[in-house]
Amino acid sequence: MHSHAGVWERSETLASAHALTCDFAFELEGSRREGALGIAQLIEVARLLAERVLDDSEPSSEAEPGNLQTD
DSSP, rough: OOHHHHHHHHHHHHHHHHHHOOOOOOOOOOOHHHHHHHHHHHHHHHHHHHHOOOOOOSSSGGGSSSSSOOO
């Protein structure tokens, strides 16, 4: 099982890296800007995946005792 604190810290680190990369990208022009924005987009995807790991590792209310699932 994943450590919630570790995944959360990575998500926060990725959010910071995304912000810094975007700020840096807007100081550039042309293909260098496009490249930096592409890197920022990859960082954001990684952050979203980290958050998904957090969401998927939290027990849902359906799995709690006393909650019957009806289909």
